[in-house]
Amino acid sequence: MTVVRPADGEADSRFELTPEAQTRGPLALIALNSEIVLSPAYEKLITERAIAKALFDEREKLRVELNEKRAAEKRRLAALPPQPLDANQIWVKVKQEAHLRDPILGLRGPGVFQIDEQVRPLYYALCLYFARDERFETEEGCLQLSPGYRKNPNNPLNRLSLKKGVIVAGNIGAGKSTLMRVFEQANPAAGMSFNFASYQQIELELLEAVAKKTGAKKALSKYCKRPYLIDDLGRENLGLHEYGMPFGFVEHIIEQRYHTGTPFHQLHFTMNITTDQIRARYDARVYSRMAEMFNIIEFDVDAMDRRTNVRPSDLKQDQPEAL
Numbered sequence: 093m094t095v096v097r098p099a100d101g102e103a104d105s106r107f108e109l110t111p112e113a114q115t116r117g118p119l120a121l122i123a124l125n126s127e128i129v130l131s132p133a134y135e136k137l138i139t140e141r142a143i144a145k146a147l148f149d150e151r152e153k154l155r156v157e158l159n160e161k162r163a164a165e166k167r168r169l170a171a172l173p174p175q176p177l178d179a180n181q182i183w184v185k186v187k188q189e190a191h192l193r194d195p196i197l198g199l200r201g202p203g204v205f206q207i208d209e210q211v212r213p214l215y216y217a218l219c220l221y222f223a224r225d226e227r228f229e230t231e232e233g234c235l236q237l238s239p240g241y242r243k244n245p246n247n248p249l250n251r252l253s254l255k256k257g258v259i260v261a262g263n264i265g266a267g268k269s270t271l272m273r274v275f276e277q278a279n280p281a282a283g284m285s286f287n288f289a290s291y292q293q294i295e296l297e298l299l300e301a302v303a304k305k306t307g308a309k310k311a312l313s314k315y316c317k318r319p320y321l322i323d324d325l326g327r328e329n330l331g332l333h334e335y336g337m338p339f340g341f342v343e344h345i346i347e348q349r350y351h352t353g354t355p356f357h358q359l360h361f362t363m364n365i366t367t368d369q370i371r372a373r374y375d376a377r378v379y380s381r382m383a384e385m386f387n388i389i390e391f392d393v394d395a396m397d398r399r400t401n402v403r404p405s406d407l408k409q410d411q412p413e414a415l
Contacts, residue, residue: 174281179223182278186219189274210395211267213237214260217389218271222278224254237389239367249383257359259325259382261366262391265399268362269323276321286319286360291328294341308339315341316348318358325363326373343378346385356385 177185187207207215217237220228228234229252235241239261240250260268277285294315301311315322328342349359363370367388371379396403 176282177223177279179219179225179227182219182223182275183216186215186274186278210391211271214271214389214391218258218275219278221254221258221387222275222282222284224279224282224284226254228252228254234389238387239390240383240388252387252389254357256356256385256387257361259361259363259386259388260390261363261388263393263395263397263404264364265397266364266391266395267398268364268391272321272323272360272362283319284357286321286358288321288323289315290323291325294322295329298339298341308341309344312341312344312348315345316352317354320358321360321362323362325361326365326369340374343374346378346381350381350385359385361386 213233214237217228217234219225220231220234234252235245238250238252240247241252244250258272260272262268273288276288279285294312297311298308301308314320322342322345325342328340345359348354349356365373370382374382394403394405
């Protein structure tokens with residue numbers, strides 16, 4: 093029995109001719125298609141391919157159905173009101189955000205902000221704070237971060253409170269701004285998120301408002317109402333004037349929030365000055381308001397400058413001895 097390929101009559105194991113077709117020659121295949129019979133091997137191959145295709149189609153159908161179910165579940169969850177996060181969930185969320193932050197500027201970028209031993213105690217305390225976890229008010233590790241509590245634990249104003257905002261204090265370059273910026277959207281469902289503003293940004297807005305005579309107080313209205321973190325408390329220019337009168341925007345924001353009943357926990361600061369310097373810089377009334385409105389937590393006094401990898405104690409050792 094001769095085996096041929098229908099196209100050109102050459103040998104091909106996929107087809108075999110009937111006895112009648114063999115006597116007519118390979119060119120008769122065009123007229124004798126009905127007499128071509130698939131070889132058992134090729135018929136088996138086609139069957140196997142058909143089974144494989146059926147399995148592939150079934151898997152593809154299941155994959156499409158699964159993706160549709162996942163998309164439907166995602167839409168269902170998106171339609172639900174967001175749920176507040178607990179401290180553990182915030183720990184994971186904010187740690188992921190920290191790995192996207194530049195360690196110096198706190199901006200999103202190629203740098204990696206390490207949650208090291210220098211920042212870990214504050215990081216833990218802030219996770220409790222932004223989760224509205226009462227352990228923030230009671231755990232000794234959190235309380236010891238407050239310089240006021242360490243000096244006088246019996247003064248109620250020195251105790252930590254979830255009702256207050258946060259002032260993070262520390263040496264220059266310790267990582268205050270970056271630490272707070274990773275908590276910017278830590279727990280929106282619990283109302284624990286904020287916008288970021290530097291003191292330079294606010295000063296520029298004030299100067300523009302004074303120049304255009306639109307009013308400094310109007311320019312500060314959003315900072316008096318919305319949740320904000322203001323970076324570098326104590327570095328603002330105290331020489332700003334409006335209509336010849338000195339105008340301190342920090343005092344204005346604090347006084348407005350205090351008198352309008354805006355929740356204290358919606359305003360935060362970072363600073364690299366001490367509480368004694370705050371007392372000297374602002375008047376007694378503002379300092380008293382701040383003690384009532386803010387939890388002051390601080391880095392270790394010998395915290396390393398992340399820009400230079402130098403600690404304050406290293407600088408003291410390098411100083412020449414007095415004669």
